[in-house]
Amino acid sequence: MKKGYIIASVNVSDPEAYSTYAQASAIALKANQGIALAKGGQQQILEGMAGARSVILEFPSYALAVAYYQSIEYQTAKGHRLNAAVANIIAVEGS
Numbered sequence: 001m002k003k004g005y006i007i008a009s010v011n012v013s014d015p016e017a018y019s020t021y022a023q024a025s026a027i028a029l030k031a032n033q034g035i036a037l038a039k040g041g042q043q044q045i046l047e048g049m050a051g052a053r054s055v056i057l058e059f060p061s062y063a064l065a066v067a068y069y070q071s072i073e074y075q076t077a078k079g080h081r082l083n084a085a086v087a088n089i090i091a092v093e094g095s
Contacts, residue, residue, distance in 0.1 A: 003094035004065030005058055006034075009051035010087040017084035024077035032068035034059045051087065062093040 012018045022039075029036065038056040059065040068074055069091065081087065 001061050003058055003060060004062035005056060005092045005094060006065050006068060006089060007057075007092060008055040008087050008089045010053040010055065010085050011051040012053060012085040014084040017080055021077050021080035021084060024080060025074055028068055028071045028073035028077060029057060031073055032059060032064045032071065034064070034068055053085075062091065065091045 034057045037058050040053050043054050
C-alpha cells in the first residue's frame with residue numbers, strides 16, 4: 001500500500017496561538033497513525049514560493065492522510081490556526 005503525506009507551507013503570525021494548534025493537531029495525527037517527518041527547522045526555497053515554515057506528515061495510506069485532515073480532532077485544532085497562520089496544505093499519495 002502506498003503511503004500518504006500531508007505537506008503544509010505555513011506563515012505564522014501568532015506563535016502562541018499556533019503552538020496551541022500544533023498541540024491539538026498532534027491528537028489527530030496520532031489517531032490517524034501519522035508521524036511528523038519535518039516540522040519547522042531549516043529550509044531553503046530552491047524555486048517558487050513557500051511559507052517560512054514547512055511541515056511534512058506521513059501516514060500508512062493516502063486515505064488516512066485525508067482522514068486526518070477531515071477528522072473532527074483536526075478540524076477543531078484548525079480553529080486555533082486560522083487566526084495564527086496562513087497555510088497551504090495538500091494531501092499527496094506516495095509512489
